[in-house]
Amino acid sequence: MPVEDQYYKNQKIREKITTLPVKPGVYVFRDRNDKILYIGKAGQLKNRIKSYFRKSSGLDVRKAAMIGSVDDFEYTVTGNELEALILEANLIKQYRPRYNILLRDDKSYPYLKLTLNEKWPRLEVVRRIKEDGAKYYGPYVPSGAMWSTLSFIRDNFRIPTCKYSLDRRMRPCIQHQIKKCLAPCTGLIDHDEYMKIIDEIRLFLEGKNRKLIGSLEKKMKSLSDSMKYEEAAFVRDRIRAIHRISETQKIVAPGLGDVDVIGFFRKGDAVFFKILFTRNGIMIGSRDFHIRHVSGETDNSLMKNFIEQFYGKEIILPQEIICSHIPDDSKILSEWLSDKKGSRVGITVPNRGIKRKLMEMAVENAESLYIGSKDHGMKTILNELAVRLKLHKTPVDIGAFDVSNISGKEPVGAFVYWADSDFRKEKYRHIRMEAVKGPDDYAMMREMVRRTFKKAEARDEKTEGEGLKEGMAVPDLIVIDGGKGQLEAAQKAVDELGIAAEVIGIAKDPDRVFLRGQKNPFTLEDGGASSLLLKKIRDEAHRFAISYHKKLRSRRIFESPLEKVHGIGRKRRFELLKHFGSIDAIRNADVEDIAKLKGFNKKIAERVLNSLK
Helix, strand or coil: CCHHHHHHHCHHHHHHHHCCCCCCEEEEEECCCCCEEEEEEECCHHHHHHHHCCCCCCCCHHHHHHHHHCCEEEEEECCCHHHHHHHHHHHHHHHCCCCCCCCCCCCCCCEEEECCCCCCCCEEEECCCCCCCCEEECCCCCCHHHHHHHHHHHHHHCCCCCCCCCCCCCCCCHHHHCCCCCCHHHCCCCHHHHHHHHHHHHHHHCCCHHHHHHHHHHHHHHHHHCCCHHHHHHHHHHHHHHHHHHHHCEECCCCCCCEEEEEEEEECCEEEEEEEEEECCEEEEEEEEEEECCCCCCHHHHHHHHHHHHCCCCCCCCCEEEECCCCCCHHHHHHHHHHHHCCCCEEECCCCHHHHHHHHHHHHHHHHHHHHCHHHHHHHHHHHHHHHCCCCCCCCEEEEEEEEEECCEEEEEEEEEEECCEECHHHCEEEECCCCCCCCHHHHHHHHHHHHHCCCCCCCCCCCCCCCCCCCCCCCEEEEECCHHHHHHHHHHHHHHCCCCEEEEEECCCCEEEECCCCCCEECCCCCHHHHHHHHHHHHHHHHHHHHHHHHHHHHHCCCHHHHCCCCCHHHHHHHHHHHCCHHHHHCCCHHHHHCCCCCCHHHHHHHHHHHC
């Protein structure tokens, strides 16, 4: 149904829109199967939802397809837009609707935890943040810098790494003997002195190395004046180590504080984000994201979605988030983040100074992600493939079929699906071919294609890279593992179904491609990128078919003949084998002997014996 007619012809939606309140809230669009398609928030629910169904809505292809699938909607009124944003973020995280821009980031980030909530604090690695009085530092992404920092602290500050209670007196362990631990459990260091070392560790983790070195130099002089030369030498070595590690730290700007910098680069239907984590003026890590299928979304909307989903998880928030684009609802986002942190979190787009340079660096990094991404090179390969195969358009997704059997026994068909530069295994299919009698590869291929796509939804228009709709939709290009005969069989099934997909066949030894209406195939032995891609997809279909065929064969080998007897379940099989001991003994038994067993009668006994003959 065209989008412009949807509002007028769907009586249920039309009636519900008239009753909508002009208040803030969250709305949920559902399809006819009650599946959630989209979750959004609005300052005025009535105006926002109504705008989707107007003739002049001007929706892009992607959202127009969504509205065409909407069968109903529901909404929740909230007290204000902040509450709506929080509810929207929670619902998107829970349901992950198809038409929402989704951030694929289910990882928890590593932090260093200084257990100031304990009498004898220690430093440990955690991935969960708790309100327990401890001090957390991070996130460290990637984690290499964190492990280097942890190792440096343990080597130079010698705090314990064990999990033993330090309040109970113990004998010193090997860590103390090799001078890796101060051994507070032995009473060799008093609590006040130990806490001074913890304060030094805090200064180091907070990037206050100048202050720390100044404090250590005073401590070294005091120890030297007291003729504690060995201890003074140890402090001297610590100062030298801090000087060395300070040279390797990526110091952005002293006094910058805790800042996250989000760079944004958009190309075609994809967007790349680069986020730089700066803590106390030191760059401690970075993280990058690639989000596809963003057509129709504004840059500011994408930045809002990114911030909402990235910081919706458990993470230590900075004092400021620097963006290359001001996000939609930036004031509400800032209010939400400030409430999470317990202090103000600003969202800014700087115009000058060090913050502007940091933002430009993040944007350059995001652009570099695009240049180095698989998709950048893959588009070139797919364009080349379209020219070589004389396709009507560049394929976005590719499906491949193969059939596996031995002399017609245990015939199986396999379908694999490739899109977005990778195999999508959730779209794979296996089909058993009992309907085809005998070793007829052509009939099996035709049956496999027909059964895979017979319930497919036609795609008159498809947004580039959108992927499959509900059910098993048809990819742009279908690859058949086989020569001219298999290609013709598959093409016949495609024509019968009225599918507008292109079909090719790839034969082996040597690898060559057969095209419809072209007498002579062309080779795939040139080593080109498009040839390698086709061979890779064809080989994956072959692997998938063979693995399933082997599984069925091995299952048949170990299958008990009793499993084929109608009406003989697990309990009756067990009773037969327990009484007679083997299949041969059952085969040689009399009907009366079997009929006497628990759960059997003469009719069942005769059925068992007839099946074992």
